[in-house]
Amino acid sequence: MSLPNIDTDYLSHTLETLLSIASPSGYTDRIVHWVGDELERLGLQVEITRRGAIRATLEGRDDQPARAIVSHLDTLGAIITRIKDNGRLAVAPVGHWSSRFAEGARVTIFAPDGAYRGTILPLKASGHVYADAIDEQPVNWDQVEVRIDAPFASAADTEAAGIGVGDILAVDPQPEFFDNGFIVSRHLDDKAGVAAVLAAMKALIDSGSVPVVRTVFLFSISEEVGSGASSILTHDIASLVAVDNGAVAPGQGSRETGVTIGMGDMTGPFDFHLTRKLIKLCETHDIGHQRDHFRHYRSDNASAVEGGADVRTALVTFGVDASHGYERTHIDALDSVARLLTAYALSEVEIRRDADDVGDLEGFTHQPDDVAEGAEGHRTD
Template identity: 40%
Template structure:
C-alpha cells in the first residue's frame, strides 16, 4: 500500500535541502511543493510550522502525527583573525561528529559559500600527538572557507556575518541493499513517511477511521518545536521521530519502534497499547524501547500544556546525530503502522 520508491525519492530531495533549526523556510517550500503536487494546500502557523489534514469518519478521533523538518547545524559565532569561522551549535551533538564535514555558510543576501569543518590543529604532520589529544569543542573547531581569505577583513568582504546559518552536507545515499546513509534522517525520514502515507490515502481512496493532522515542526532540535501549533481539535498526538540504536537498545534499522519512555518521562500507556494492537493486527514487528538521552515534539507539546495522550514511534536510525543510517524496511513499517492505526 505504501509506494516505497516515492518515499525514498522525496526523502533524498528533502535531505539535500538545507534546513538547520531557524533556517527552514526553503525546506518548507520544497515540502509545500510536494504536497501541492498531490492536490493538498498545507497551512502554516505563525511560528512557521506546517500542517495538512485528511478527513476521517464523522465523530472519530482527531489524531495528530508530528515530525520535524529542522536539523542540526550551526551559526557563525565569530570571524577569526585568520579569516576562518568560529561556530555555535544548533542542536545537541558532539563536535567530533562533524569534523571533516563539508558545510555551507548561508549569507543574508541569499548567497552561499562552501567550506569544511576542521580543527585548529588538523595536520598530523604539524601537530603530531597534540592533534590526537585535542578535545573537540566549539573552541577548537572552525570552518575553513572555500574562498581566498586570509584575514577577518577578507571574510567580511565576502559578505559573511556573525549570525549566518551553517548547514552540514547531508551526503545522502540510498544503497542497492536498501540502506539510507545520510545526515539529518532525524527527522526528514518521518516527513517523507507522512508524504507516503498521504499519497496512499489519496490514490487508493482509503477510508480513514480517524481524521488526521500531519504536523511538521521547525524548532524541535532546540526543544520547543511543537510547544505551539498543534491543531486545537487534536485528541491524540503521536510524534514520529528516529529510534535510537546502540548498546542496551532494542531498536533496529529494519523495524519501527514504540518508545515508551525517554528523558522527559513515560509516554501515554493506553495510546501506546493501541499502537501495539494496530501493529499486531497489521502483522508489523514493533520494537519497544526506552531512550535515556532523548526528547520529542510530543514531550514539548506536553510541557506546553497539551491536554491529550501522546506517544512516540519511529524508524530505527543508527549513529544518531552523526552520519546516520536506516533501512527502507523501517520506513515502510512505520508508514504501515500509521496507516493501520488510521484505517482500523
C-alpha cells in the same frame, strides 16, 4: 482490514529530495515551500504558521476526537559565534550534536549576500605540522573552526564578504542509498520520518481510504532546538503520534528494521492507552516491531505537552544507528513506520470520551491492575 500499499520508490525518492534541501533549525523556509507544494500536489489543503510550521488535514468519517501525526523538517546545523583574526569562523552547534561528528564536515554558510562553502576542521588539522598532537586535541566546539573556500586571510576579508556572527551553516548530508535497503546519511533525523509520513499520506489518498476521524499531519520546524510542536496543535486534537528516529546502540531495543515503539523518554512515559494501541496494530497487521526507552531523548511530544496541549502522546520511530552523527537506517524500518501510520489512521476510536475536552468519570479509561494468574504473592503480617 488490509492496509493500502506503501510506495517505497516514492518514499526513497522523497527522502533523497528532502536530504538535498538544507534545513538546519532557523533556516527552514525552502523546505517548508517544498513540503507545502508536495502536500498540495497530493491534494491536501495546507496551512502555514507565521514561522513556517505546516498543518495538512485528511478529513475522516467523523470530526472528533481528532488525531495528529507530527514529524519535523529541521535538522542539526551550526551558527557563527565569532570571526577569527585569520578569517576563519568560530561556530556553535544548532541542536545537540558533538563536534566529533563535525570535524571534516563540508558546510554551506548562508550569508545575506550569498552562500559560501567551507569545511569544519579541528584547530590542529595537519599531521604533517602537529604530528601526534592532533590526537591529543580535546573534543569540543571550541576546538574546531570553519575554513571558508574563498581568499579570506583576515577578519576584515570575511566581514567584507558580508559574513557575520549569527549566520547559519548547513552540513552536507552525503546520502548513500544501497541496493540492500540500507540508507546512510546525515539528517535522517527526521527527514526519513517526514518521507515515511508523506508515503503514508500518499497511500491513504491513492487507495481512497478515509480515516476514521479527522487526521492532521503536522510538520514542525524547530524540534532540534526544543520548541518543535509547542504551538502548532489545535485544541480539538486529542492524540498526537510523533514520528522520529530511534537510537540503535548497545543496551537499546531499537533496530534498523521494523518499527520501534518508544515507551518513554527523558520527559517520562508516553500515554499508556495510545502506545499500546499502536503495539496492538503492529500485531494485528503483522508489522515487525520492538519497544525501546530513551534516556537522553525528547521529541515533538515533549514540546507539545510543555506548550500546554492536553493530548495523549505516543512515539513511533525508525531505528537509526549513530543518531546525530553519520546516521544509518533501512528502508524496511521506514516502510514499517508508514504502514503503522496508515493502520492508525484507519483504526477505530476506542476512547470516545476523548472527543470532549473535559467530562465526568463516565467513560474514563481504566488501566489494568489485576494480579496476573500465577503471580500472586503470599504476605504475612
